[in-house]
Amino acid sequence: MDRLETLRGKLDEVNLKLLELLNERAGIVREIGEWKEEKGMAKFDPIREREMLETLVKHNRGPFTDDQVKHLFKQIFNVSLGLQEAGRKKELLVSRKRRQEDTVVHAKHVAIGGPARTLIAGPCSVESYEQLRAVAAALKAVGVQVMRGGAFKPRTSPYDFQGLGVEGLQMLKEVADEFGLVTISEIVHPAHMELAERYIDMIQIGARNMQNFELLKAAGETRMPVVLKRGISATMEEFVLAAEYIVSRGNEQVVLIERGIRTYERWTRNTLDISVVPILKQETHLPVLVDVSHSTGRKDILVPCAKAALAAGADGIMVETHPDPQTALSDADQQIDLEQFRAFCDAVQQSGLLRK
Numbered sequence: 001m002d003r004l005e006t007l008r009g010k011l012d013e014v015n016l017k018l019l020e021l022l023n024e025r026a027g028i029v030r031e032i033g034e035w036k037e038e039k040g041m042a043k044f045d046p047i048r049e050r051e052m053l054e055t056l057v058k059h060n061r062g063p064f065t066d067d068q069v070k071h072l073f074k075q076i077f078n079v080s081l082g083l084q085e086a087g088r089k090k091e092l093l094v095s096r097k098r099r100q101e102d103t104v105v106h107a108k109h110v111a112i113g114g115p116a117r118t119l120i121a122g123p124c125s126v127e128s129y130e131q132l133r134a135v136a137a138a139l140k141a142v143g144v145q146v147m148r149g150g151a152f153k154p155r156t157s158p159y160d161f162q163g164l165g166v167e168g169l170q171m172l173k174e175v176a177d178e179f180g181l182v183t184i185s186e187i188v189h190p191a192h193m194e195l196a197e198r199y200i201d202m203i204q205i206g207a208r209n210m211q212n213f214e215l216l217k218a219a220g221e222t223r224m225p226v227v228l229k230r231g232i233s234a235t236m237e238e239f240v241l242a243a244e245y246i247v248s249r250g251n252e253q254v255v256l257i258e259r260g261i262r263t264y265e266r267w268t269r270n271t272l273d274i275s276v277v278p279i280l281k282q283e284t285h286l287p288v289l290v291d292v293s294h295s296t297g298r299k300d301i302l303v304p305c306a307k308a309a310l311a312a313g314a315d316g317i318m319v320e321t322h323p324d325p326q327t328a329l330s331d332a333d334q335q336i337d338l339e340q341f342r343a344f345c346d347a348v349q350q351s352g353l354l355r356k
């Protein structure tokens with residue numbers, strides 16, 4: 001019995017020594033990682049890894065077999081590489097670890113994020129002055145300050161309405177100025193950033209373009225607020241890294257929007273991922289909005305979905321509305337008419353969830 005106790009005592013000692021050495025090793029690995037990061041070198045070096053394993057095997061006196069030694073050390077190497085990756089993630093500019101305070105995005109007199117909660121509404125596409133004026137008046141009447149409307153429409157079919165282009169942006173500007181509203185519209189080409197600066201107040205990067213890296217870089221070069229939509233099947237990590245593209249070019253005015261992801265479900269157009277809201281709020285300091293129209297593709301569940309999003313911590317909601325949805329040139333099935341829009345705003349405003 002005494003012998004067992006002694007051996008166990010020795011084992012405990014060795015465990016602690018091993019722990020100390022492993023942590024010492026991890027510290028060195030981290031330093032190497034930082035150095036490589038600075039020099040822009042790849043973290044994983046397979047040749048170096050093979051050399052280390054060969055040296056270990058050469059010095060192996062047993063009782064572990066050479067294969068067992070290799071297996072054990074490969075585990076250690078992998079965990080260490082993971083440490084370097086975790087370090088890299090921690091350093092993202094959009095990460096909450098880099099900045100504790102919420103980023104507040106400003107577009108003219110409107111703030112998104114921080115204590116504010118913002119409603120954005122408007123038609124899927126800009127179609128005419130009459131249409132836009134009717135929407136603008138409805139927004140104004142319920143105190144919604146940000147009007148959306150697509151002028152460059154990325155449509156699944158090339159035969160569908162592609163948007164009015166520059167003319168649409170001009171209409172947005174004219175009507176927004178008339179009603180004192182702030183505008184947001186999708187930009188699909190890096191060369192169109194100047195147009196955006198001239199005619200609108202916020203740039204939307206659509207779901208289909210979330211990983212259009214040249215577009216992200218161009219948006220990063222502007223100083224306009226950018227509303228970045230989550231890709232149709234983008235993971236949260238891909239979404240966050242897309243935002244990092246913009247912020248790393250010097251534009252910190254970025255808003256993230258969940259707009260539903262593609263799943264097997266057919267009763268909704270996409271699947272609204274509410275979990276992304278608290279996760280993005282936790283992992284990043286950027287404002288997070290939820291687009292209840294594209295995420296559901298339905299008119300009958302907008303209020304509960306908007307409430308759920310706000311309850312989960314969203315900084316605001318985007319919803320599509322059109323004076324005559326039946327005749328809308330895009331997304332006719334999901335746009336609510338102006339009467340339904342008033343009822344939607346009433347319900348959301350009265351829920352108390354627009355106050356933080």
Ligand code: PEP
Binds near residue numbers: 124229
């Ligand atoms: C839109 O907002 O009209 C749009 C095309 O959205 P998404 O990029 O989310 O599909």
Ligand code: MN
Binds near residue numbers: 125294331
């Ligand atoms: Mn739409």
